[in-house]
Amino acid sequence: MDDMVTTSGLERASHIGGSSELSTKAFLIVGLARDCGQNIKSDVHNLQASLRNCKQISWLVIESDSNDDTVEKLRELGSEKGRFRFISLGLLRTKLPLRTERIAFCRNKYLDELKTNLEYAHVDYVVVADLDGLNTCVNEESFLSCWARQDWDVCTANQRGPYYDIWALRHKDWSPNDCWSQRRFLVDHGVGPEKALFASVHSRMILIDAGEDWIEVESSFGGLAIYRREALADALYVGVTASGEEVSEHVPMHQQLRAKGKRIFINPRFINAKYTEHSYPLLFPSRLKRRLVRILKAIRGAIRDSLA
8 A cells, every 4th residue: 555655646746746847947958860860850859849848958969970961950950949059070980980989979079068068057957868760759748757756866768668778788687797798708608699699688678667666777778868967067978998899888977977876767657669679679589580481481482383
């Protein structure tokens, strides 16, 4: 009974207290853009609508290395919306060949703007969002649920499908290490690539029901996260380890935050997507995929024989 009362109280807080919190606070939404021309306008409009009751929304998008019309779409958004800025860093691939190094470099650009640009001196919360069409399910209710409690410094998203962002995830029981580093270790020691992928990545993609308790983690992202502005005061993204290996840029940055006592949570009700390109493989188990391939090959063979 006590649990039921607590849950009901959190639900009321998420709609009443959360709405009040948003109406008095200024938000800066930041993200990276590369070849996002197809989705970026809908992403921006959806995120803007989800925070429509907050005091003020500003945008800062960092673009680089696009081969489509992303820059043109960003210019259009800049002319259509107030408080929308983007910075294009041009071609970075030749200077920073590793993908995670480029991503960290671009993310540090918006952190630098947050720290030094007086235009953002009023910002209370920073929303970090993927702008590649992932955040299709986020809405006002999911954002409001983040103020059901106040003991967080970073609140990160959940999905209706399996939780997908394993590379950025660190939790002592659930995902204590770098999933791709573990996969390489397993393959190097004789485990088949498919089995190694399942053991290191897909087995960690659990379903988190929206009614579950918040999960405190050492690091997480999931395509959408809210940071209290003060948590990012001295933060820095790092995309490459000292030994030159690529790493999820969120993990080193979150290590810095945790070292200062900041708390990071996955909020199960903060839903931003269903299945993603990373979790879609779980819809079709490998054994089923192999069976379908064999069936299709047999059908094609039968058709070919009948035409011979």
